[in-house]
Amino acid sequence: MKDFDNLSLTVIGSGGVKLKLIATDMDGTLVDHMRELPGENAKAILAAQEGGILVVVATGRDYTEAIKPLKEAGIRCPIICVNGAEIRSEEGEIIDSTPLSTKQFREIETILGSLDIYYEIYTTKGAFTKDRKQALQVVIDVIESTGFDASEKEALQIAERRFQQGEITYVESFDNLVEDQNVEILKVLAFTKDEKARLDGKNKLENPFYELSISSSASDNLEISSRNAQKGIALKMFAENKGISMEEVMAIGDNFNDVSMLKAAGISVAMGNAEPEIKDICSYITKTNDENGVAFAINKFLKETVGK
The missing domain is CATH 3.40.50.1000 (HAD superfamily/HAD-like)
Structure with missing residues (x-):
């Protein structure tokens, strides 16, 4: 160095x-x-x-x-x-x-669902979640992981800001987005504090058959995209x-x-x-x-x- x-x-x-x-x-x-x-x-x-x-x-x-x-x-x-x-x-x-193909997304969805891992999808129309409470908690957990002493109120305000500013949108189901020919799914972002579930998910998703790229931007997440993305x-x-x-x-x-x-x-x-x-x-x-x-x-x- x-x-x-x-x-x-x-x-x-x-x-x-x-x-x-x-x-x-x-x-x-x-x-x-x-x-x-x-x-x-x-x-x-x-x-x-x-x-x-x-x-x-x-x-x-x-x-x-x-x-x-x-x-x-x-x-x-x-x-x-x-x-x-x-x-x-x-x-x-x-x-x-x-983008991810519909087939790739469905495979990711099945694997993460079987392990009860929360995830968000990033598309050409923005980012989406099916669980608003979990989406807020994810940001709070990331802030806490930095080691800075932000109050619960401050952390929640930062988390809420994602929704207020349109950075993420709540939907009841991802199906309409997946089936929309005008929408491309660019990434699936998964979060869990369960290390075993996270490692199991990573190992399954890394199967060459799925042609995916698996990385992370924080200790508790998996960033899943096409192999060439x-x-x-x-x-x-x-x-x-x-x-x-x-x-x-x-x-x-x-x-x-x-x-x-x-x-x-x-x-x-x-x-x-x-x-x-x-x-x-x-x-x-x-x-x-x-x-x-x-x-x-x-x-x-x-x-x-x-x-x-």
């Missing part, structure tokens, strides 16, 4: 390459534990863009949920949504999508379309759904709050998401290159 003080050796040292693209995860990375985008991170992204560097957000969120904090921060950039199942231009237009695959496609080699890409992330893009990028940066396994595969470690770690990494890069 290299210290950030040595970043210049990779970027502009002998044989180094100049970065042209920065890809950053959102939850646990670009936003803080309150799911808000700090001003310092926004300033750093805007400065990078002004310096001629492309920035893309690569997130497990769908477009509706991802675009809101970016708009509020005054950031316009392409977004790799739903763990790579969808690529959107900075205008919000769909560049590419890799991965951040790394989407990032490579995006970079190639821009004429950028992966050696010219810096990726920043914190969890297992970031692995494919961190491994693909020429420079990989783990957040200070990242899982230990994520830190082990990255070239550098920055500060935590509550310490503006994305801004620290970007500003360090700008100082070592653009600022020279």
Whole structure:
């Protein structure tokens, strides 16, 4: 693991390459534990863009949920949504999508149902849940898992905000969405504190027959998408379309759904709050998401290159 003080050796040292693209995860990375985008991170992204560097957000969120904090921060950039199942231009237009088939969804539904695992579906029409109470509890559990001492009232307010802002919608059944030819299912996001059930579900879903990609963005969840819907695959496609080699890409992330893009990028940066396994595969470690770690990494890069 290299210290950030040595970043210049990779970027502009002998044989180094100049970065042209920065890809950053959102939850646990670009936003803080309150799911808000700090001003310092926004300033750093805007400065990078002004310096001629492309920035893309690569997130497990769908477009509706991802675009809101970016708009509020005054950031316009392409977004790799739903763990790579969808690529959107900075205008919000769909560049590419890799949805789950109806058959794949039904197989996922059967396996998760047999293990009594709660799940939400992410579609081209937004995210949906069949259990409002569980949807609220999931967000509360994620906030608690960060180790921050938010009150029950504060945690509930953050959870309720997903419904209030249209980031997730309650439906009695998923059947109408699944059967709608105009709706694509991009991801299934499953949650359970039952470790045995979660591992059993993961093992069953990883059967090559189902052709799925299984990752996680928190200790209690499973992110399930098509095998080719991965951040790394989407990032490579995006970079190639821009004429950028992966050696010219810096990726920043914190969890297992970031692995494919961190491994693909020429420079990989783990957040200070990242899982230990994520830190082990990255070239550098920055500060935590509550310490503006994305801004620290970007500003360090700008100082070592653009600022020279």
